[in-house]
Amino acid sequence: MPIIRVALNVPLDTLFDYSITEVSNKDIGLRVLVPFGPKLMTGIIIAVTTETDVPPEKLKSAKCIFKETPPLPKTLLELFQFCSQYYHHPLGMVIMNGLPVKLRGNKAVKQKELKVPYQYSLTQTGKQIDPASIPARNTISHRLLALLKHSDSITLDQVKEISPSAPNRLNQWIQSAWVSASPVGIAATPPSLPPKLTAEQQLAVNTITAEMHQFNTWLLHGITGSGKTEVYLRLIEHTLSQGKQTLVLIPEISLTPQLEAVFRARFSTTHLVNLHSGRNDTERMTGWLQALQGEAKIILGTRLAIFTPLAKLGLIIVDEEQDGSFKQQDGLRYSARDIAIFRASQTNTPIILGSATPSLESYHNALTGRYRHLRLQTRANENATLPTITCIDTRTSKAPEGFSEPLISALQKCLDEKHQSLVFINRRGYAPILLCKSCAWTASCQRCTSRLVVHLRDKKLTCHHCGHTEKFPLACPQCGDQDIIPFGQGTQRIEDTLNKHFPEARILRIDRDSIRRKDAWQDILKAIQTQQVDILVGTQLLAKGHDFPNLALVGILNADASLYSIDFRASERLFSQLMQVSGRAGRANVPGHVLIQTEFPNHPLYYALQQHDYDALANLLLAERKAAGFPPFIYQALLRAEAHDMKIVLNFLTGAAEIANPVPGIELFDPVPAQITRLQGMERAHLLVQSTSRKLLQSFLTVWHAKLKQLPSRKIRWALDIDPIDF
Ligand code: ADP
Ligand code: ZN
Ligand code: ZN
Numbered sequence: 001m002p003i004i005r006v007a008l009n010v011p012l013d014t015l016f017d018y019s020i021t022e023v024s025n026k027d028i029g030l031r032v033l034v035p036f037g038p039k040l041m042t043g044i045i046i047a048v049t050t051e052t053d054v055p056p057e058k059l060k061s062a063k064c065i066f067k068e069t070p071p072l073p074k075t076l077l078e079l080f081q082f083c084s085q086y087y088h089h090p091l092g093m094v095i096m097n098g099l100p101v102k103l104r105g106n107k108a109v110k111q112k113e114l115k116v117p118y119q120y121s122l123t124q125t126g127k128q129i130d131p132a133s134i135p136a137r138n139t140i141s142h143r144l145l146a147l148l149k150h151s152d153s154i155t156l157d158q159v160k161e162i163s164p165s166a167p168n169r170l171n172q173w174i175q176s177a178w179v180s181a182s183p184v185g186i187a188a189t190p191p192s193l194p195p196k197l198t199a200e201q202q203l204a205v206n207t208i209t210a211e212m213h214q215f216n217t218w219l220l221h222g223i224t225g226s227g228k229t230e231v232y233l234r235l236i237e238h239t240l241s242q243g244k245q246t247l248v249l250i251p252e253i254s255l256t257p258q259l260e261a262v263f264r265a266r267f268s269t270t271h272l273v274n275l276h277s278g279r280n281d282t283e284r285m286t287g288w289l290q291a292l293q294g295e296a297k298i299i300l301g302t303r304l305a306i307f308t309p310l311a312k313l314g315l316i317i318v319d320e321e322q323d324g325s326f327k328q329q330d331g332l333r334y335s336a337r338d339i340a341i342f343r344a345s346q347t348n349t350p351i352i353l354g355s356a357t358p359s360l361e362s363y364h365n366a367l368t369g370r371y372r373h374l375r376l377q378t379r380a381n382e383n384a385t386l387p388t389i390t391c392i393d394t395r396t397s398k399a400p401e402g403f404s405e406p407l408i409s410a411l412q413k414c415l416d417e418k419h420q421s422l423v424f425i426n427r428r429g430y431a432p433i434l435l436c437k438s439c440a441w442t443a444s445c446q447r448c449t450s451r452l453v454v455h456l457r458d459k460k461l462t463c464h465h466c467g468h469t470e471k472f473p474l475a476c477p478q479c480g481d482q483d484i485i486p487f488g489q490g491t492q493r494i495e496d497t498l499n500k501h502f503p504e505a506r507i508l509r510i511d512r513d514s515i516r517r518k519d520a521w522q523d524i525l526k527a528i529q530t531q532q533v534d535i536l537v538g539t540q541l542l543a544k545g546h547d548f549p550n551l552a553l554v555g556i557l558n559a560d561a562s563l564y565s566i567d568f569r570a571s572e573r574l575f576s577q578l579m580q581v582s583g584r585a586g587r588a589n590v591p592g593h594v595l596i597q598t599e600f601p602n603h604p605l606y607y608a609l610q611q612h613d614y615d616a617l618a619n620l621l622l623a624e625r626k627a628a629g630f631p632p633f634i635y636q637a638l639l640r641a642e643a644h645d646m647k648i649v650l651n652f653l654t655g656a657a658e659i660a661n662p663v664p665g666i667e668l669f670d671p672v673p674a675q676i677t678r679l680q681g682m683e684r685a686h687l688l689v690q691s692t693s694r695k696l697l698q699s700f701l702t703v704w705h706a707k708l709k710q711l712p713s714r715k716i717r718w719a720l721d722i723d724p725i726d727f
Contacts, residue, residue: 004062005047006034007092009104013709015091016043017052018062024048029071033063033106042106044072044095068109070292076309079343086698088705088720089332097332098307100285113282121153126173140166144174151268194233194266195380201227204374205234208350212238212315215345219321219366219373220354223612224583227380228354229259232317233266235352240270240297244314248300249336251323252544253278254521256300259319263298275301275308303328303336306343316344320544321353321362322576324725333721356583356614357576360625363618364632379587387554387585387592389610391601399557399597401497402489407555407595408501415505415534419552419590422536423494424543424581427558428511429453430493431486434461436476438483443473447681454486455513456493466680489558495537502535510538543581549588554581556596563603567675568630569725571605575617578609631723635694637701638727639687639708641718646673646683652716653687659707666691666700675727682717686727 002023005015018034025048032045040063052059072095080098084091096104103109126148134141140163147154147162159166159174167174197205200222208218212235222228236246250259256276263272273287273296290296294311301308303326318326318337326336337353344351353362353371366373379385397404402425414421431454434443443452445463452461452470462469475482486493495509508527515521527533528548536542536551562574578596586592596606608617626633639656643649653671662668667690674684689704691697705720 003049003052003059004032004045005049006032006043006062007046007095008034008036008041008043009092009096010036010041011090011093013090015046017054017059019059020062020065023065027065027071029073029077031066031069031103033066035060035063040106042066042104043092044077046077046091066108068111069103069289073292073309073311075346076307079307079339079346082342082346083332083334083339085702087332087334087722088701094332098304100288101281102285103288109285113285120148120156120159120167120174122148123173129173141170141173144170148174153268195230197230197234198227198376198378198380200376200378201231201234201380204231204376207372207374208235208352209238212242212350213348214350215348216350217341217344217365217371218350218352219358219362219371220352220376221358221363221366221373221614222354222356222376223379223386223614224356224580225379225381225384225386225587226356226376228319228376229262230380231376232319232352232354233262235315235317236263236267236298239314240267242314244312245291245294245296245310246298246315246317247305247308247310247313247340248298248317248319249305249326249340250300250302250319251325252541253302254515254541255544255546256302257522258525258546260300263300267298270298271296272298272300275299275305277302277304306336306339313343313347313349316340316349316351317354318351319354321355322357322359322572323544324573327723327725329726333719333724335723338723357579358618360572360618360622361632364622381588383589384587385591386612387582387594389582389594389596389612391596391598391606391610393599393601394597395599402494402557403497403501403555404597407597410553410593410595411498411502411535411555414553415502417552420528420531420534420536420548420550421553421555422538422542422548422551422581422584423498423555423557424538424540425489425491425494425557426539426577427453427488427490428492428513428539429462429464429490430456430496431488431490433487434473434484435487436479436481436484438481439476439479441476441478441484442487447678449676449678453490456486465676491537491539494557498535498537505534506532507535507537508533510536510542512539512541515541540577540581543577543584546584547587548584550590551585551587552590552592554585554592554594556581556594559596560598560600563600563605567727568625568628571617572621575605575609575614579614582609629690634690634692635697636688636690636724637697638721638724639689639718640674640684640721641686641716642679642682642684643716644682645715646677646685648715649683649685652711652713652718653685655711656704656708656718657687659711660689660704662689663696663700665693665696686721 001019003017004020004023005017008016028045030045031042033040033042080095084094131145143162144166220228239246253276256274260274273290275284275287288308291299292309299308318340321337328334341351365371392404392406394404397406411421433451434454443461445452445468447468448463448465450463450465453464455462459472460469476484491509491511495507498507510524562570582594585594604620641649641652650671657668660668669688671685671687674686677684
């Protein structure tokens with residue numbers, strides 16, 4: 001009887017053998033339902049064989065192979081293998097992490113689920129309808145026809161926005177079939193006419209296009225507003241013309257609608273799927289299958305989309321490559337950017353890493369020639385200039401309630417001139433601290449090493465690490481005094497203060513609390529673009545990628561805290577964030593100004609920022625990293641462990657260090673508590689291992705990992721984190 005070797009979603013580094021009556025090599029990569037312990041589980045067939053080490057009486061037989069969806073392609077299985085080895089994570093768990101939820105379960109996929117339409121277009125009947133012949137009260141019909149008059153196709157979401165029942169009720173007029181791509185994939189008359197490229201853009205496009213047939217990692221290093229998107233568009237166009245697919249990874253869900261709109265406008269008849277993490281399970285699966293079959297030509301998504309099977313991959317783009325959200329922080333702790341590079345080399349495809357402030361890792365690779373460096377140093381729109389950036393010294397210009405005098409007058413001037421402004425403060429809530437004035441007690445989370453944040457409007461205290469909330473205490477739990485006050489500034493408090501100062505201004509706060517509602521983002525962006533807002537208050541959510549043409553002023557509050565952080569990546573992140581948020585100003589015809597409130601106006605980071613000099617700061621930070629032996633000059637891995645009791649954690653890590661047996665070239669540090677020592681009631685610590693050789697580190701980890709699994713690990717959770725970005 002044939003045997004199949006199956007990868008299952010269980011924390012064991014092994015494949016599982018099952019007998020099966022009928023199977024062939026073509027079934028490798030298919031989903032299979034098998035008994036595992038008392039239950040049934042779905043796994044992926046990795047190999048077909050005739051031999052097994054499992055004794056015959058113990059060998060179980062597989063229930064059934066699911067054949068409704070195609071097998072995972074060989075290259076995708078190889079990608080999963082690579083991740084499993086590199087991140088030291090069981091193959092079955094790696095695979096299941098990468099599959100759409102619908103394909104992880106024990107159910108067959110229904111035929112109708114495989115055909116969920118994303119786009120609607122007019123039927124022949126629909127095209128011939130004269131809107132004048134429809135009674136005015138049929139507003140739904142009118143709106144639908146009006147919308148389709150201006151675009152060839154619209155999405156299901158758009159149809160449903162007009163009326164949820166429209167797809168069924170108006171099915172003589174609109175059809176739910178895929179709008180298939182024209183042979184070259186590009187519309188004859190694109191609705192958005194491409195601008196003439198700047199000389200720098202043209203050079204970048206030409207250089208990359210000349211080498212589209214082979215793997216290269218291109219660092220597209222362009223200042224904010226330099227028109228990186230247009231470069232992507234031209235390269236996608238080229239890829240489409242060869243009948244190939246482009247995978248575009250972006251860090252934030254909130255950015256996908258904007259980019260999707262840009263792509264759809266340019267490539268209106270191209271089959272695009274958006275696989276971001278906010279899509280529902282069916283949509284994700286459908287898009288995923290269309291990518292697998294090579295039908296979807298542009299695949300847009302957040303981190304997880306890197307595991308999309310792509311039959312005809314021609315180009316990968318990672319926008320804002322420096323962004324930390326490309327790294328998953330639990331389970332399989334992968335970096336989607338790094339896997340993207342592996343994937344590009346695996347398929348001999350070019351990959352573009354785009355950024356205004358590349359990660360020091362990528363910048364270093366560009367300097368040393370491992371990546372190809374392309375720069376865009378001027379803004380694309382010839383009227384747009386880089387903003388002037390100035391520091392306000394808050395040691396002399398005091399900032400009661402968060403605002404210094406010069407910042408208030410600049411905001412006033414902006415209001416008078418009917419321009420928009422943005423106040424950036426990277427801390428949501430009303431105030432970061434609740435303080436007792438008589439005994440200095442502060443409210444802290446019972447489950448985490450962190451303070452509770454004051455959310456005044458809900459009259460609650462919230463832990464931003466574990467989500468725990470509690471009621472506002474009436475008196476200090478320590479001394480009983482009632483004089484407890486919110487201390488410091490958060491977005492809500494800044495919003496209140498601005499309302500007091502500028503009662504006539506329209507102020508909009510944007511942070512994770514204000515965008516909870518579905519579609520909130522779209523509404524916000526629309527309000528900004530249609531000038532319904534005078535002053536924006538927001539966290540780093542606002543900093544990324546958005547184009548606000550009328551924004552003239554950016555005020556930056558409370559950035560100093562990151563200057564002297566113990567996290568060696570804090571400066572890099574702060575600089576990138578401030579560059580990005582500053583880059584929101586002066587993008588069109590309005591000149592931009594950025595004012596930074598700080599007690600350290602002479603700090604090199606602020607100096608480089610004022611000069612718009614990424615290289616100066618990056619080289620300074622690289623020199624520091626080199627001297628201190630930090631990445632990118634060294635490769636790191638963390639053994640993370642947590643338990644209810646710190647003693648257990650440290651015991652485990654000490655044991656782990658004892659069996660490590662590091663060879664020369666491997667540096668093993670002592671166990672130390674994590675920066676947030678207690679999280680959700682768990683005590684956390686870690687052990688750092690590093691080496692100047694990635695290969696050496698990897699082979700050490702393989703041996704060590706096998707031994708770690710032998711250690712007694714009752715009551716403890718542990719994991720390896722390769723290339724960690726937070727401690
Ligand atoms: P980046 O992503 O590099 O910050 P964007 O791609 O958002 O910059 O482009 C900034 C602005 O410049 C956008 O409004 C875009 O439409 C415009 N733009 C891009 N390329 C050109 C060009 N060649 N000519 C004129 N405007 C351009
Ligand atoms: Zn007190
Ligand atoms: Zn907490």
